[in-house]
Amino acid sequence: MPLLEVQQVHTYYGNIQALKGVSLKVEKGEIVTLIGSNGAGKTTTLRTIAGVLRPRKGTVRMGDRDLTKVPANEIVRLGVAHSPEGRRIFSRMSVKENLEMGAYARTDPPAELAKDFERVYELFPRLKERLTQRAGTLSGGEQQMLAIGRALMARPTVLLLDEPSMGLAPVLVELVFKTIQDINAQGMTVLLVEQNAHMALSIAHRGYVLQTGRIVLSDSAKNLAENEMVRKAYLGEE
Amino acid sequence: MKGKPPPRGRSTLGWWYTATGKARERKMWGTIVGIGGALLFPVVNNVLGLGWEAKSIPITLFIVLALGLNVVVGFAGLLDLGYAAFFAIGAYTMAFLTSTVSPIGFVREGNHVNFFLAMFVSSAVAALFGVLLGAPTLRLRGDYLAIVTLGFGEIVPLVIKNTPEITKGTQGMNPIGYPEIPGLQFAVDPIPWYYLIVAVLMVSVLITARLRTSRVGRAWAAMREDEVAAASMGVNLVTTKLFAFALGASFSGFAGSIWASYLQVIAPEQFDFSVSIFVLCMIILGGLGNIGGVIAGGLLLGFVDRILFDWINGLVHGVGAAIGNQDLAIMDVSRSRQLIFGVALVAMMLLRPEGLFPSATRRAELHAAEEDEGALEQERAILVDVER
Numbered sequence: 144m145p146l147l148e149v150q151q152v153h154t155y156y157g158n159i160q161a162l163k164g165v166s167l168k169v170e171k172g173e174i175v176t177l178i179g180s181n182g183a184g185k186t187t188t189l190r191t192i193a194g195v196l197r198p199r200k201g202t203v204r205m206g207d208r209d210l211t212k213v214p215a216n217e218i219v220r221l222g223v224a225h226s227p228e229g230r231r232i233f234s235r236m237s238v239k240e241n242l243e244m245g246a247y248a249r250t251d252p253p254a255e256l257a258k259d260f261e262r263v264y265e266l267f268p269r270l271k272e273r274l275t276q277r278a279g280t281l282s283g284g285e286q287q288m289l290a291i292g293r294a295l296m297a298r299p300t301v302l303l304l305d306e307p308s309m310g311l312a313p314v315l316v317e318l319v320f321k322t323i324q325d326i327n328a329q330g331m332t333v334l335l336v337e338q339n340a341h342m343a344l345s346i347a348h349r350g351y352v353l354q355t356g357r358i359v360l361s362d363s364a365k366n367l368a369e370n371e372m373v374r375k376a377y378l379g380e381e
Numbered sequence: 382m383k384g385k386p387p388p389r390g391r392s393t394l395g396w397w398y399t400a401t402g403k404a405r406e407r408k409m410w411g412t413i414v415g416i417g418g419a420l421l422f423p424v425v426n427n428v429l430g431l432g433w434e435a436k437s438i439p440i441t442l443f444i445v446l447a448l449g450l451n452v453v454v455g456f457a458g459l460l461d462l463g464y465a466a467f468f469a470i471g472a473y474t475m476a477f478l479t480s481t482v483s484p485i486g487f488v489r490e491g492n493h494v495n496f497f498l499a500m501f502v503s504s505a506v507a508a509l510f511g512v513l514l515g516a517p518t519l520r521l522r523g524d525y526l527a528i529v530t531l532g533f534g535e536i537v538p539l540v541i542k543n544t545p546e547i548t549k550g551t552q553g554m555n556p557i558g559y560p561e562i563p564g565l566q567f568a569v570d571p572i573p574w575y576y577l578i579v580a581v582l583m584v585s586v587l588i589t590a591r592l593r594t595s596r597v598g599r600a601w602a603a604m605r606e607d608e609v610a611a612a613s614m615g616v617n618l619v620t621t622k623l624f625a626f627a628l629g630a631s632f633s634g635f636a637g638s639i640w641a642s643y644l645q646v647i648a649p650e651q652f653d654f655s656v657s658i659f660v661l662c663m664i665i666l667g668g669l670g671n672i673g674g675v676i677a678g679g680l681l682l683g684f685v686d687r688i689l690f691d692w693i694n695g696l697v698h699g700v701g702a703a704i705g706n707q708d709l710a711i712m713d714v715s716r717s718r719q720l721i722f723g724v725a726l727v728a729m730m731l732l733r734p735e736g737l738f739p740s741a742t743r744r745a746e747l748h749a750a751e752e753d754e755g756a757l758e759q760e761r762a763i764l765v766d767v768e769r
Contacts, residue, residue, distance in 0.1 A: 193613060195609060195612070195613065214612075214617075215612040215613055216612050216613075216614075216615045216616055216617045217615075219614065219615040220615055224613075225613045227609065227610060227613060231607050231609065231610040232610070233602075233603055233606045233607060233610065234606070235606060236602065236603075236606070240599075243599070244599065244603050244611075244614050245614060247596075247599065247600070247603070247614045247615045247616060248614065248615025293614075297614070297615070
C-alpha cells in the first residue's frame with residue numbers, strides 16, 4: 144500500500160476548476176516530484192493534500208486513513224507536514240519560536256522535541272546561529288531553511304515541499320536541494336513541487352508532470368529527464 | 382507587568398517574550414509597585430486629600446475592560462469595535478438577576494441572586510455572546526471583522542432601547558443589587574468597591590499574563606501573523622478565535638456587572654460606540670499586546686478623562702470669571718473630549734504607532750515594513766486567500 148495516495152481529485156477555486164482528476168502515489172522513503180508550468184495545479188495539489196483546500200471530488204489517503212475531510216490542523220497530527228509556497232514563516236517571531244510553532248501539534252515529551260531541534264540544527268547550522276533573530280530579517284535562503292525546518296519539527300511521515308527554490312540564488316538552490324536529499328536519506332518521504340524541473344528531477348526518484356490540472360506523464364525521474372516532451376517544455380532544451 | 386516571573390530558558394524575542402536579567406528585574410519591580418500602588422491608593426488619597434476615591438472606580442474598571450479587549454485585539458489580532466456590547470450585556474444580566482424591576486418574575490418578587498454569583502453569571506452570559514458574535518465572523522479579517530463588530534456594538538444598545546417591556550428601554554433599570562458583606566457598606570462607601578474592582582483587575586492581569594505565554598497564546602500569535610500557516614502547524618482556527626472572543630467578552634461581562642451595581646442605574650446610552658472606542662484608545666495608547674502598557678494607557682486616559690478635564694474646566698472657568706468673559710466662565714471642556722481624544726489618537730498613530738509602552742513583538746510588527754518587504758508580501762498572500 145502506498146504511503147500517500149491521491150485519487151481522481153477535483154479541486155476548485157470558486158467556479159474555476161484547478162484540478163481535473165489528479166491521481167498520484169507516494170511510496171515510503173521516496174522523493175516524488177510534481178513538475179509543471181505556472182498554473183498547472185502543482186500548488187493546488189499540495190494544498191489539497193494538506194487540507195488547506197477541499198476537493199470537490201476524489202480522495203486523499205494516507206495509508207488506510209482517508210484525509211479528504213480532515214481539516215488542515217488535524218492533518219499535521221496525522222503525519223503530513225506542509226511547507227507552503229512562499230515559505231510563510233512567521234516573520235515577526237524569532238527563528239526559535241518558528242521552530243517551536245512547527246512542533247505545536249505534538250504532545251510528546253520535551254526530550255523528544257529536543258532531538259528534533261538538534262536534527263534541524265544539524266541540517267541547517269545557519270539557523271542555530273540565528274535562533275533569537277526575527278525570522279523576517281533572515282535572507283531568502285535562510286527563510287526557506289526555516290520553512291523546511293519548521294515542517295520537520297512536526298516529525299512528519301510525509302513532507303510536502305512547495306517550491307523550495309523560489310526566489311533563491313542558484314548556489315542556495317543547490318544547497319536546499321542537497322539538504323532535501325539528506326533529509327530523505329534519513330528516511331523521510333518527500334513530495335516536492337517545483338518549477339525548477341531540472342533540479343527536482345535530479346534528486347527525485349519518480350516524477351509526475353502536471354498540465355492544466357491533469358497528470359500527463361508519470362515515470363521515474365531519470366526517464367522523465369530524458370523524455371522529449373519534458374526536455375522541450377520544462378527543461379528548456381531544443 | 383506580570384503576575385508571576387516567567388518560565389526560564391525560553392527565547393528572548395517574540396510573543397511569549399520572557400524577560401531575563403535586567404528586564405526581568407524591571408518587570409518584577411513594576412509588578413510590585415503596581416500592586417502596592419493599587420492597594421495603598423485609598424490611603425494616599427486620604428492623606429493628600431485628593432478626593433479621587435469616586436473617580437478611581439471607573440478608571441480601574443475601564444482598565445479591566447481594556448485588559449479584556451487586549452486579549453481580542455492585542456493577542457489574537459481580531460479588531461473588535463463593538464466591545465461595549467459585551468459590557469452592556471454584563472451590566473444588564475446583573476440587573477436582570479438582582480433588580481426589583483427585573484423582567485424575571487422570580488427575581489422581582491424579592492429573590493435577588495447573590496451579587497457574586499450574579500457577577501459570574503453575567504460574565505458567562507457575555508462570553509456566550511462573544512461566541513455568538515465570533516462564530517459568524519470566523520472567516521473575516523481586519524476591516525471586514527471591524528465592520529461586523531461595529532454593527533454588533535450598535536445593535537445591542539438599540540435592542541435594549543427598543544424592548545422596554547424587558548429592559549425598561551431608555552428609562553433604564555434601577556435599583557440594582559449590590560454586594561452584601563458584613564462589616565462593609567457597599568451602599569454608601571466607595572472604598573469597598575475600589576478594592577473589589579482592584580481584586581478583579583489583579584485576577585485579570587494574572588489570567589491574561591499566563592494565557593499569553595501559554596499554548597493558546599502562541600496559537601493566537603501565530604494566527605495573528607498568518608492564519609493559513611498557523612492552521613498548517615496544527616492550530617485550530619475556529620476554537621482559537623472563539624476562545625479569544627469569549628474570553629475578551631467575559632472580562633467585559635465582569636466589568637459590566639460591577640458597573641451596573643456600582644451605578645445602581647443603567648440605560649442603553651451608557652454603552653454606545655464611544656465606550657468601545659475609548660477602551661480601544663486605552664490599549665492603543667498604552668501599547669497593544671503589552672499588559673503593563675495597557676494598564677498604563679488605561680490609567681493615563683482615565684486620569685485625563687476623569688480628573689484632568691475637571692481641572693482644566695475649573696481653570697477655564699476661573700480665567701473666564703477673572704476677565705469677565707461669560708462664555709469661558711461656563712464652558713464645559715469635557716464636552717470636547719471626543720475631539721481631544723481623536724486628535725491625540727491621530728497624533729499617536731503618526732508619532733508612535735506602537736503605543737507608549739509597546740510589547741517587543743508589536744514594535745517589531747509595526748516597524749517590520751520598514752525593514753523587510755517579506756512581511757508585506759505575506760500579508761498580500763493572505764488577502765488573496767481570503768478573497769478565494
